[in-house]
Amino acid sequence: MSTRRRDFLAATGAAAAEGNLHAQDSHGHDHQAVPSDPALRVKALESLLVEKGLVDPAALDALIDTFEHKVGPRNGARVVARAWVDPAYKQRLLAGAAPAIAELGYSSQHGEHMVVLENGPKVHNLVVCTLCSCYPWPVLGLPPVWYKSAAYRSRAVIDPRGVMREFGLELPEDVEVRVWDSTAELRYLVLPERPAGTANLSEDQLAALVTRDAMVGVAKVTAASGGQA
Amino acid sequence: MFAEPWQAQAFALAVKLSEQGHFTWKEWAETLAAELKAAEDRGQPDDGSRYYEHWLAALERLVTGRGLADRPALLARKDAWADAYRHTPHGKPVVLNVVLNRDAPPDTSL
Numbered sequence: 001m002s003t004r005r006r007d008f009l010a011a012t013g014a015a016a017a018e019g020n021l022h023a024q025d026s027h028g029h030d031h032q033a034v035p036s037d038p039a040l041r042v043k044a045l046e047s048l049l050v051e052k053g054l055v056d057p058a059a060l061d062a063l064i065d066t067f068e069h070k071v072g073p074r075n076g077a078r079v080v081a082r083a084w085v086d087p088a089y090k091q092r093l094l095a096g097a098a099p100a101i102a103e104l105g106y107s108s109q110h111g112e113h114m115v116v117l118e119n120g121p122k123v124h125n126l127v128v129c130t131l132c133s134c135y136p137w138p139v140l141g142l143p144p145v146w147y148k149s150a151a152y153r154s155r156a157v158i159d160p161r162g163v164m165r166e167f168g169l170e171l172p173e174d175v176e177v178r179v180w181d182s183t184a185e186l187r188y189l190v191l192p193e194r195p196a197g198t199a200n201l202s203e204d205q206l207a208a209l210v211t212r213d214a215m216v217g218v219a220k221v222t223a224a225s226g227g228q229a
Numbered sequence: 230m231f232a233e234p235w236q237a238q239a240f241a242l243a244v245k246l247s248e249q250g251h252f253t254w255k256e257w258a259e260t261l262a263a264e265l266k267a268a269e270d271r272g273q274p275d276d277g278s279r280y281y282e283h284w285l286a287a288l289e290r291l292v293t294g295r296g297l298a299d300r301p302a303l304l305a306r307k308d309a310w311a312d313a314y315r316h317t318p319h320g321k322p323v324v325l326n327v328v329l330n331r332d333a334p335p336d337t338s339l
Binding site: 031032033034035036038039040041042043044045046047048049052054055056059060061063064067068112131132133134141142144145146147148149150151152183184185 | 230231233234235237238239240241242244245246249251253254255257258259261262265266269274275276277278280281282285288289292297298302303304306307309310311314315316317318319321323325
């Protein structure tokens with residue numbers, strides 16, 4: 001059992017102990033409160049599958065660690081900044097996203113197809129997964145809560161401008177809005193427009209401006225944005 | 230990212246089982262989508278906060294559907310874990326054999 005798994009159990013125990021103030025049994029023994037129903041179901045699944053040799057607990061821990069600490073929108077921001085400063089890279093990125101993204105060290109083990117959608121003065125791209133929550137993990141990490149909500153999933157297609165307005169993005173009427181519905185096999189990353197007034201910024205400084213929301217298409221990158229992804 | 234540790238564990242279980250070929254990611258997405266749709270049809274559209282409950286339901290559906298574990302075994306194991314918590318003194322790590330050897334004196338070597 002790795003340190004992380006002990007942490008998980010300890011954390012569960014600590015949470016349980018808090019609830020226990022109200023749940024001590026009649027003998028006054030300080031036993032642990034029972035975790036939530038979903039937590040118990042996951043423990044049942046995991047312990048049975050581990051016993052059968054179907055999953056390796058260390059591999060589960062490594063995967064969780066990757067998603068909690070190594071994968072996130074900063075990866076996508078570096079891809080976007082590179083595309084802004086390096087026209088040849090941008091060309092490769094638009095022609096075949098996965099290999100170009102892998103050049104920066106970000107790759108998927110699932111083999112799903114990646115497409116980069118370029119925004120321009122007259123075209124704005126918006127990404128959704130109407131059926132569940134397919135999302136370009138290697139470049140954006142796991143999706144935010146709103147991306148998974150029934151409201152976003154249904155409304156992004158029906159009323160994309162209304163959705164974007166709620167995010168504070170008002171697009172002129174002459175800008176064409178294209179909505180892209182992700183699938184298990186096809187994920188999208190929006191390449192936002194490089195904001196004006198950033199000609200003197202370094203690639204790193206540019207990457208710092210690029211937000212997760214801009215790479216999903218519910219925001220634009222501005223010279224003052226960044227830091228929230 | 231994960232509001233509670235079980236969400237991370239459920240996430241990782243689905244990804245790893247798919248990587249090992251027990252189901253494709255397309256099958257995963259379809260099963261998850263069916264769970265989300267069923268919740269909406271019950272009049273419980275998710276605001277995203279209950280997403281991992283649907284994720285877990287999809288995982289159980291695929292695990293049992295593919296014969297990796299059956300429902301009675303999962304239910305029995307869930308009860309065993311609940312029992313283990315009830316019978317483990319505060320501050321001690323909760324391990325399943327506390328329940329399996331419930332009549333034996335508690336292992337104080339932990």
